[in-house]
Amino acid sequence: MTGEVMIFLVLATIAIFGALVMLNASKVIHMLLALVLTFLSIAGLYVMLSAEFVAVVQVLIYSGAISIMMIFGIMLTKHHHDAKERTYRSSQRGWLVGVAMVLFFGIMYVLIEGVNFGATAPDLHVENTKQIGLSLYSHYVIPFELVSIVLLVAFIGAILLAKREEDTE
Amino acid sequence: MTVHAFLLLAAALFALGLFGALTKRNTVIVLICIELMLNAVNLNLVAFSKFGVNPAITGQIFSLFSITVAAAEAAVGLAILIALYRNKATVQVEDMNEMKG
Amino acid sequence: MTQIAWIIPFFPLMTFLLCFIFQKREWHHLCSRVGIMTTGLALIGSITVLIGQMIFGNSEAVISWLSIGDTVFSIGYIVNPLNALMLVIVSLVSFLVHIYSKGYMAGEERLGTFYAYLGFFTFAMLALVLSPNLLQLYMFWELVGLGSFLLIGFYFHKAEARAAAKKAFLMTRVGDVGLLIGMILVFWQVGSLEFSAIFQAVSGGDMDSGMVTLVALLIFIGAVGKSGQFPLHSWLPDAMEGPTPVSALIHAATMVAAGVYLVATLFPLFEASDTAMLVVAITGAFTAIFAACIAIVQTDIKRVLAYSTVSQLGYMMLALGSAGYVAGVFHLTTHAFFKALLFLAAGSVIHAAHTQLIGEMGGLWKRMKGTGWLFLIGTLAIAGMPLFSGFFSKEEVLLAVWKEEHYVLFTLGLITAFLTAFYMFRLFFLVFMSKKIIPYKRRKKIFESPRVMILPMVVLALLAVGAGYIHTGWFGPFLGEWLASGNEYITLHPHEGAGWLMAVTTLLTFLGIWMAYLMYQKEKLDRNYLSEAFPGVYEAVLNGFFVDVLYQRTVVFATKCLGIVGTWVERYVIQGILHFIEDITILVTKLASKLQNGQVQTYGAMVGVGLVVLLLIGLMQGRFF
Numbered sequence: 001m002t003g004e005v006m007i008f009l010v011l012a013t014i015a016i017f018g019a020l021v022m023l024n025a026s027k028v029i030h031m032l033l034a035l036v037l038t039f040l041s042i043a044g045l046y047v048m049l050s051a052e053f054v055a056v057v058q059v060l061i062y063s064g065a066i067s068i069m070m071i072f073g074i075m076l077t078k079h080h081h082d083a084k085e086r087t088y089r090s091s092q093r094g095w096l097v098g099v100a101m102v103l104f105f106g107i108m109y110v111l112i113e114g115v116n117f118g119a120t121a122p123d124l125h126v127e128n129t130k131q132i133g134l135s136l137y138s139h140y141v142i143p144f145e146l147v148s149i150v151l152l153v154a155f156i157g158a159i160l161l162a163k164r165e166e167d168t169e
Numbered sequence: 170m171t172v173h174a175f176l177l178l179a180a181a182l183f184a185l186g187l188f189g190a191l192t193k194r195n196t197v198i199v200l201i202c203i204e205l206m207l208n209a210v211n212l213n214l215v216a217f218s219k220f221g222v223n224p225a226i227t228g229q230i231f232s233l234f235s236i237t238v239a240a241a242e243a244a245v246g247l248a249i250l251i252a253l254y255r256n257k258a259t260v261q262v263e264d265m266n267e268m269k270g
Numbered sequence: 271m272t273q274i275a276w277i278i279p280f281f282p283l284m285t286f287l288l289c290f291i292f293q294k295r296e297w298h299h300l301c302s303r304v305g306i307m308t309t310g311l312a313l314i315g316s317i318t319v320l321i322g323q324m325i326f327g328n329s330e331a332v333i334s335w336l337s338i339g340d341t342v343f344s345i346g347y348i349v350n351p352l353n354a355l356m357l358v359i360v361s362l363v364s365f366l367v368h369i370y371s372k373g374y375m376a377g378e379e380r381l382g383t384f385y386a387y388l389g390f391f392t393f394a395m396l397a398l399v400l401s402p403n404l405l406q407l408y409m410f411w412e413l414v415g416l417g418s419f420l421l422i423g424f425y426f427h428k429a430e431a432r433a434a435a436k437k438a439f440l441m442t443r444v445g446d447v448g449l450l451i452g453m454i455l456v457f458w459q460v461g462s463l464e465f466s467a468i469f470q471a472v473s474g475g476d477m478d479s480g481m482v483t484l485v486a487l488l489i490f491i492g493a494v495g496k497s498g499q500f501p502l503h504s505w506l507p508d509a510m511e512g513p514t515p516v517s518a519l520i521h522a523a524t525m526v527a528a529g530v531y532l533v534a535t536l537f538p539l540f541e542a543s544d545t546a547m548l549v550v551a552i553t554g555a556f557t558a559i560f561a562a563c564i565a566i567v568q569t570d571i572k573r574v575l576a577y578s579t580v581s582q583l584g585y586m587m588l589a590l591g592s593a594g595y596v597a598g599v600f601h602l603t604t605h606a607f608f609k610a611l612l613f614l615a616a617g618s619v620i621h622a623a624h625t626q627l628i629g630e631m632g633g634l635w636k637r638m639k640g641t642g643w644l645f646l647i648g649t650l651a652i653a654g655m656p657l658f659s660g661f662f663s664k665e666e667v668l669l670a671v672w673k674e675e676h677y678v679l680f681t682l683g684l685i686t687a688f689l690t691a692f693y694m695f696r697l698f699f700l701v702f703m704s705k706k707i708i709p710y711k712r713r714k715k716i717f718e719s720p721r722v723m724i725l726p727m728v729v730l731a732l733l734a735v736g737a738g739y740i741h742t743g744w745f746g747p748f749l750g751e752w753l754a755s756g757n758e759y760i761t762l763h764p765h766e767g768a769g770w771l772m773a774v775t776t777l778l779t780f781l782g783i784w785m786a787y788l789m790y791q792k793e794k795l796d797r798n799y800l801s802e803a804f805p806g807v808y809e810a811v812l813n814g815f816f817v818d819v820l821y822q823r824t825v826v827f828a829t830k831c832l833g834i835v836g837t838w839v840e841r842y843v844i845q846g847i848l849h850f851i852e853d854i855t856i857l858v859t860k861l862a863s864k865l866q867n868g869q870v871q872t873y874g875a876m877v878g879v880g881l882v883v884l885l886l887i888g889l890m891q892g893r894f895f
């Protein structure tokens with residue numbers, strides 16, 4: 001067992017543990033914090049996959065921005081039902097979806113077992129950010145601009161949606 | 170290390186996220202579960218960029234786009250949540266059944 | 271001149287439309303005027319057509335109505351001596367009845383409706399007579415049935431009238447089914463329903479003789495139903511529940527003669543089959559004597575006349591069945607006049623006496639001289655008194671039977687002639703002559719009918735006397751020659767004045783009158799002798815030989831049983847199945863609507879589970895697309 005595998009196992013365990021805690025925690029804020037753990041471990045996995053820039057973005061956007069936004073969302077709404085919330089175990093749908101998801105994972109396992117790509121990119125970690133920058137501003141410049149417009153529209157839309165209705169009247 | 174380990178991890182995270190999205194009663198948690206599913210997909214993209222059929226930087230670029238769109242989605246989703254909460258004073262998913270015919 | 275024939279039925283149709291629209295009370299005086307005017311126009315048109323036919327001969331015009339493949343159904347009119355004669359009879363009697371009704375129905379609440387129905391019936395009857403093919407004839411055949419139904423049930427607040435209307439409709443319908451099947455067979459065999467095509471097929475031998483017999487018998491069943499022949503006769507006496515002018519028009523002069531008219535029109539078809547002719551003759555003879563027997567004991571003035579109508583229609587059928595085409599049509603003509611006269615006179619009596627039972631009348635001669643004389647003329651005509659029209663036509667009928675050598679039927683006819691004279695004079699003596707005292711109070715209230723009712727009767731009385739002279743052994747068989755001239759299929763039998771026959775019938779008539787005189791006027795003979803000696807027989811005859819009871823116990827009972835079974839099947843089997851299907855549908859729907867609960871997560875779960883199932887199937891198949 002090499003060090004690489006050990007690191008992967010640790011990170012993967014943390015990620016799945018975070019996800020399971022999120023599903024089973026009783027308080028909303030605990031769920032969110034458990035998920036931040038998952039996000040961080042995924043960032044670690046990105047580093048393992050020679051994607052340092054994406055890892056940084058992951059930490060910034062997910063663990064940072066989106067989590068903070070979700071916390072704001074939680075704080076701005078009331079959660080009286082937290083304590084009383086029935087867990088998914090109690091509902092038939094929970095069982096149905098649970099069984100389906102286990103089956104789904106099983107099918108995926110069978111399929112992934114049969115995959116063999118062979119090739120491995122050797123030089124992704126060399127000047128990773130520069131490579132991304134070159135690619136983004138040469139080959140993918142138009143999608144890049146489009147995505148920025150999407151972001152702009154989404155934020156304006158979010159502001160409009162969240163605005164109090166009294167203001168418009 | 171092979172691609173299989175990463176793909177299996179991504180599949181497990183996706184299944185957990187989907188499970189949460191379909192069973193959780195709190196709208197915020199449902200949104201978070203969707204983020205988890207998007208993360209699983211991103212993990213796949215990055216794994217393919219290293220071990221794929223045509224390993225290249227393109228996979229990472231794609232994951233960046235995906236993260237951007239996920240951020241936009243989270244923002245809009247939360248805005249809708251706030252607006253709904255203002256009208257119905259609840260964040261429970263089962264109370265949001267306006268689509269019922 | 272004959273080209274205007276098609277327009278004649280539309281005059282009465284106009285009455286129907288106008289009177290139906292303006293049936294409010296304030297329009298009543300106009301309704302009767304419109305009815306009289308339009309039937310008057312129809313009468314003028316009919317006479318024009320009759321004269322035109324005499325001068326210019328037959329005419330026919332058809333337009334194609336609908337075509338199915340190569341088959342073309344046409345609609346149009348045909349004018350030949352027979353239907354020109356029928357046109358005049360129908361429109362004349364209808365005209366007179368319209369006038370009469372103005373007096374008889376005065377003060378009636380639904381006078382507009384009455385005139386509308388009368389107009390409708392006249393329209394249908396005239397159009398029936400003009401039909402150049404079986405299909406058109408059948409349509410108007412049903413329409414006159416409808417008119418009859420509506421008019422019998424005119425006093426629908428009376429349960430008897432409702433029952434009588436239903437009975438008439440259903441019993442004639444039994445016959446109509448026979449006619450319809452016959453029509454379909456004709457169409458199958460000939461490929462056309464035009465009369466001329468049918469006759470050509472029959473004379474050309476395109477139909478084998480068995481088929482001709484079958485078709486003729488089926489069509490005769492239709493005629494039996496309409497003309498009240500045995501065994502479908504019992505609706506006609508019940509039809510007397512309708513207003514009396516209606517009885518005169520529909521159930522004496524015109525509609526019931528439609529069956530005779532049908533047989534006469536299709537005479538070449540019947541003549542081609544000896545069996546069919548024999549059946550027609552036997553049915554006619556039996557009906558004639560059967561109904562005459564019943565008529566002797568009836569106590570209702572209109573029912574006596576009704577059974578007498580059945581009996582006389584039997585005479586016509588007997589004549590037609592004995593190859594006496596001219597005799598049948600001749601008797602139809604004279605009968606239309608004297609029977610309409612009798613009914614109108616009876617109506618006048620009922621109008622005055624406010625009862626229909628003979629037992630409550632008597633001695634009316636003094637108070638109603640006019641009606642009495644007219645009734646006497648009608649009675650003499652139907653009884654076959656020499657010089658009256660009935661004498662000539664009846665003699666013609668018997669002569670035709672004699673020539674055909676149906677001696678048994680001839681004897682039945684002679685007995686019927688005697689019975690006719692007897693029961694008609696029984697009626698006359700009991701109503702007008704009997705010495706029985708009517709209570710003074712009631713007698714005071716009996717007055718002669720108004721002139722508007724007397725006048726039509728006078729016209730009919732003149733015809734009842736004079737109509738016989740159009741075809742006699744003394745002055746010449748004008749009617750016969752004319753009828754034969756316009757119809758190549760009719761062969762005229764030479765009229766040999768069988769003097770002995772005249773003598774015998776005259777003798778029988780006088781015998782009948784004399785017996786009635788002794789029994790009911792002088793009371794020398796005990797009128798109750800027979801009824802007391804044979805109470806069972808009397809009871810049977812009084813009830814029309816229990817034919818109605820028989821139908822009630824068999825056909826009606828069976829139908830009711832069938833109806834009950836059908837209701838049961840409908841209620842428990844068919845509705846049960848329907849409810850079962852309904853319940854299953856509701857169950858499935860409720861299950862499905864539970865899924866449609868508006869919860870996005872449920873929908874998502876369905877999608878997710880569905881995806882997994884699809885993936886599983888794909889995995890098992892080893893391929894995903």
